[in-house]
Amino acid sequence: MRVWLLGMMLSVQQVYFHAWGGSDEVNQYVRWAQQQLAQQDIELVHVKVADISETVTLLLRENQQQQPSSAVDLLWLNGENFHALKAAGALRGELSQAVANSALLDPTLGWQNDFGIATDDYELPWGVGQFHLFIRNSPTSTSMTPAQFLTLAQSKPGRLSYPKPPEFHGTTFLKLLLLELNQHNAALYQPPQAQQQELLLAPLWAYLDQLHPLLWRGGKEFPVSAAQQQQLLANGVLDNAVSFNPSELFNAQRAQRLPAGIAPLLIGERAITNSHYLAVPKAAANSEGAVKVINFMLSEAAQQRKQAADGWGDTAVIRFQQSANQRDLFPSQPEPHVGWVQLLEQQWLERYQQ
Amino acid sequence: MTSKLPWRGAVALVLLTAPWLLLLSYGIEQLTQQTQFLSPWLNYPGLAEMIEQTVVVGITVMLVATIVVLSSQPLRSSSGWLVQVIALPHLAFAIGLLWLFAPYGWLWRLVPEAWHSSVFDRQQLLSFIIILLAKEIPFLWLMGQRTLAQMPWRRWLLVGQSLGYSRQRSWWLLVMPELLRRMRLPLMIVLVYSLSVVDVALIAAAQTPPPLAVQVLQWQLDAQPASQQFAAYGALTLLLLAVVAALAVFLQERLIRAVVLPHLGNFALRVPWQALVSVIGLAAAFAIAAQSIAVGWFYPELWPTSWSVERWQQELSQLLPLFVQSAGIAAVVASASLIWVVLLLEWRRRHGVFGLSGWLLLPLLVPQLTLLLAWQELFAAFTSGGLPWRYALALIMVQIPFSAAYVYLILAPLEQRFEQRYLTTMQSFGYGFWRSWWLTKRSLLQQPLLLAWVFAALVSMAQYLPIVLFGGGRWLTLTSELVAVSSGANSQLIAIYAVSQWLLALLFLLVLAWPQQAVEGEQQ
Numbered sequence: 001m002r003v004w005l006l007g008m009m010l011s012v013q014q015v016y017f018h019a020w021g022g023s024d025e026v027n028q029y030v031r032w033a034q035q036q037l038a039q040q041d042i043e044l045v046h047v048k049v050a051d052i053s054e055t056v057t058l059l060l061r062e063n064q065q066q067q068p069s070s071a072v073d074l075l076w077l078n079g080e081n082f083h084a085l086k087a088a089g090a091l092r093g094e095l096s097q098a099v100a101n102s103a104l105l106d107p108t109l110g111w112q113n114d115f116g117i118a119t120d121d122y123e124l125p126w127g128v129g130q131f132h133l134f135i136r137n138s139p140t141s142t143s144m145t146p147a148q149f150l151t152l153a154q155s156k157p158g159r160l161s162y163p164k165p166p167e168f169h170g171t172t173f174l175k176l177l178l179l180e181l182n183q184h185n186a187a188l189y190q191p192p193q194a195q196q197q198e199l200l201l202a203p204l205w206a207y208l209d210q211l212h213p214l215l216w217r218g219g220k221e222f223p224v225s226a227a228q229q230q231q232l233l234a235n236g237v238l239d240n241a242v243s244f245n246p247s248e249l250f251n252a253q254r255a256q257r258l259p260a261g262i263a264p265l266l267i268g269e270r271a272i273t274n275s276h277y278l279a280v281p282k283a284a285a286n287s288e289g290a291v292k293v294i295n296f297m298l299s300e301a302a303q304q305r306k307q308a309a310d311g312w313g314d315t316a317v318i319r320f321q322q323s324a325n326q327r328d329l330f331p332s333q334p335e336p337h338v339g340w341v342q343l344l345e346q347q348w349l350e351r352y353q354q
Numbered sequence: 355m356t357s358k359l360p361w362r363g364a365v366a367l368v369l370l371t372a373p374w375l376l377l378l379s380y381g382i383e384q385l386t387q388q389t390q391f392l393s394p395w396l397n398y399p400g401l402a403e404m405i406e407q408t409v410v411v412g413i414t415v416m417l418v419a420t421i422v423v424l425s426s427q428p429l430r431s432s433s434g435w436l437v438q439v440i441a442l443p444h445l446a447f448a449i450g451l452l453w454l455f456a457p458y459g460w461l462w463r464l465v466p467e468a469w470h471s472s473v474f475d476r477q478q479l480l481s482f483i484i485i486l487l488a489k490e491i492p493f494l495w496l497m498g499q500r501t502l503a504q505m506p507w508r509r510w511l512l513v514g515q516s517l518g519y520s521r522q523r524s525w526w527l528l529v530m531p532e533l534l535r536r537m538r539l540p541l542m543i544v545l546v547y548s549l550s551v552v553d554v555a556l557i558a559a560a561q562t563p564p565p566l567a568v569q570v571l572q573w574q575l576d577a578q579p580a581s582q583q584f585a586a587y588g589a590l591t592l593l594l595l596a597v598v599a600a601l602a603v604f605l606q607e608r609l610i611r612a613v614v615l616p617h618l619g620n621f622a623l624r625v626p627w628q629a630l631v632s633v634i635g636l637a638a639a640f641a642i643a644a645q646s647i648a649v650g651w652f653y654p655e656l657w658p659t660s661w662s663v664e665r666w667q668q669e670l671s672q673l674l675p676l677f678v679q680s681a682g683i684a685a686v687v688a689s690a691s692l693i694w695v696v697l698l699l700e701w702r703r704r705h706g707v708f709g710l711s712g713w714l715l716l717p718l719l720v721p722q723l724t725l726l727l728a729w730q731e732l733f734a735a736f737t738s739g740g741l742p743w744r745y746a747l748a749l750i751m752v753q754i755p756f757s758a759a760y761v762y763l764i765l766a767p768l769e770q771r772f773e774q775r776y777l778t779t780m781q782s783f784g785y786g787f788w789r790s791w792w793l794t795k796r797s798l799l800q801q802p803l804l805l806a807w808v809f810a811a812l813v814s815m816a817q818y819l820p821i822v823l824f825g826g827g828r829w830l831t832l833t834s835e836l837v838a839v840s841s842g843a844n845s846q847l848i849a850i851y852a853v854s855q856w857l858l859a860l861l862f863l864l865v866l867a868w869p870q871q872a873v874e875g876e877q878q
Binding site for chain 1: 574
């Protein structure tokens with residue numbers, strides 16, 4: 001927007017990229033991408049939003065009104081936001097045909113499903129997330145069973161918490177416990193059946209009934225987001241936080257946003273793994289520009305830079321040709337079937353928000 | 355302007371009523387679409403508590419604010435410092451206060467452990483109420499001062515004293531009932547703001563469950579059809595609560611007049627409010643400023659590992675264009691709002707318009723998100739994939755109703771008392787209407803005109819949702835960026851944007867220092 005007048009005169013293409021603006025590392029990375037893309041006469045405009053669902057609401061409303069042309073060219077999303085846009089037919093399809101670098105994508109990373117829904121080429125992966133905890137003065141082990149976590153909570157009453165579901169970090173915490181407490185029961189990877197629901201959910205609610213009184217504010221109040229919980233960790237209010245980015249803790253400690261003496265921790269042996277994606281609205285005014293940006297984002301240079309430990313540190317989704325992939329991933333845990341999510345969120349609210 | 359062309363009236367009428375007709379049609383569309391969601395909505399976990407919290411916050415803020423404002427000294431001592439506290443943006447103010455006073459916060463670290471209490475904690479109803487009060491009371495003082503300035507209250511006090519009542523008793527019995535009556539609108543605005551505020555509620559209020567306004571926004575942002583419908587019901591409930599709030603202000607006024615005032619006698623509240631509020635406001639600002647240059651500041655340290663302006667320097671290239679853009683948008687919105695209200699006021703003088711205050715103040719009495727979504731359709735067709743100036747126009751248009759409401763609130767009472775014959779005299783010398791207006795009314799009402807403009811600009815620069823929903827990413831402001839970075843964990847970056855936002859607000863306040871010279875210039 002700064003140089004739109006100049007842009008119009010020099011036929012520079014603006015690409016309006018709506019993306020969550022809460023992370024300094026991500027914002028700095030986008031600035032780097034802006035500089036690189038300027039060489040291709042593309043002006044990437046980072047429209048920072050507090051929550052990408054703001055953009056999704058706008059797109060759905062535009063779609064409903066059948067607006068021929070959208071203000072959004074490109075967006076960063078995953079999960080429910082993708083599901084809603086895909087279901088409404090608001091996204092450009094067959095992306096991989098338009099994006100040459102999509103051939104580099106590593107198919108073993110499991111990005112073909114986004115929180116249990118097939119991506120069907122309506123979005124392309126940008127990076128990989130793995131759910132884990134940050135913990136202060138942690139015991140030496142890097143993973144814990146739910147029972148050990150409960151013991152930990154007993155040893156530091158009022159010092160642990162998790163984001164309030166349906167915030168997606170909070171929901172992921174519930175999914176993880178559900179899997180662990182049921183020994184990864186195969187039924188959890190299938191659509192929930194009426195007779196199993198109660199059986200499989202019961203251990204989770206029993207566990208949380210025990211855990212909540214030991215949490216921050218007696219489990220009557222929860223942080224509203226993972227970011228907010230990290231602030232509470234930094235301020236000394238809490239002793240734990242949650243994250244989807246395996247490099248985030250390192251980054252935060254390097255930038256002195258979190259103190260030393262905090263380490264990553266898994267619940268169970270594996271981390272719930274999912275991807276975050278880039279998508280183009282069907283009505284995007286500059287669809288071609290957006291596709292060029294995705295192509296750049298999936299280039300080796302961009303993915304390597306993104307993965308660099310002194311930057312964002314987000315895991316690459318392509319196979320590097322010229323250098324070895326340096327993935328430092330936790331063992332990955334597939335998501336339970338998407339049908340369980342709504343049950344978890346609904347019943348959590350019924351139990352703990354009445 | 356002396357001609358009575360009917361089209362002008364027609365245009366004004368359309369501009370005044372169109373936003374509400376759009377709201378009406380949107381409301382009907384939303385509520386008649388699917389009714390099968392009504393019963394699940396009524397059973398939504400925590401709904402009753404959400405409504406209860408919202409009502410408790412509204413009523414408490416109204417009651418306490420009324421008592422403090424009407425019974426305290428700052429009302430009778432006029433000074434410019436009030437505006438400076440009002441200028442501190444809500445979100446920055448809340449972040450600063452929590453960082454200072456909440457458990458594990460900066461000041462909390464200084465206090466001996468035996469004194470530690472969690473009365474003022476994050477995500478707690480009481481903290482939310484305290485923050486709202488600290489922010490709204492100065493606004494009500496300012497409104498009270500302006501109202502008092504229009505009342506011959508000193509004469510009334512003399513009359514009271516000549517009848518044998520003490521000065522203080524005369525204040526309660528003669529001045530206060532009339533002051534209360536005239537303060538209805540500002541009180542309603544504060545009350546409705548407390549019911550519908552989202553950004554402050556998200557960090558200060560309880561979240562399990564949250565106040566209704568927060569939940570409405572969360573439903574609105576959840577794409578599922580059921581959630582969308584829940585959001586519509588929730589917005590309607592907020593609207594109903596706003597109507598009830600208006601009634602509550604009347605009820606409170608009657609109660610105070612009938613029950614409280616006659617029994618106050620010589621009672622006077624002697625609390626150094628002015629000092630207290632200034633100190634709190636400045637402390638919040640100082641705390642935020644300190645955080646913006648602090649690196650590695652962890653509990654229980656009283657000071658950060660180091661101070662550094664490096665992050666400011668890095669961010670400067672982003673901040674400067676945002677600063678200019680925010681200032682520009684706010685200035686245009688404020689000017690347009692001022693012109694619009696002045697036109698309407700002159701129109702009212704000439705033709706007598708029924709319910710002008712209602713039309714103009716309604717935007718402050720209706721939850722903003724509901725209104726904006728109702729308007730969105732109209733503007734989407736206009737901006738759709740268009741050039742940036744179209745987005746700018748849409749952005750400015752949707753902000754005007756909110757800014758114009760404050761312009762009206764500040765300007766209208768004074769304009770009403772203006773002797774229009776000065777203007778007629780000028781016209782009889784052969785000056786045109788607006789030339790006469792400029793020479794007489796503008797120069798005599800310069801102070802309130804400027805104050806109204808500054809308020810309109812402050813309101814505009816603090817807007818978030820209009821930027822997100824109508825700016826299309828073409829136009830961003832310090833506030834939209836502040837809200838975006840606030841969703842993250844980087845408290846230094848959040849502080850940098852909060853301080854920038856505050857600096858812009860202070861810049862607008864400088865405008866108030868301008869009138870004297872301008873008047874002299876006019877006389878030359």
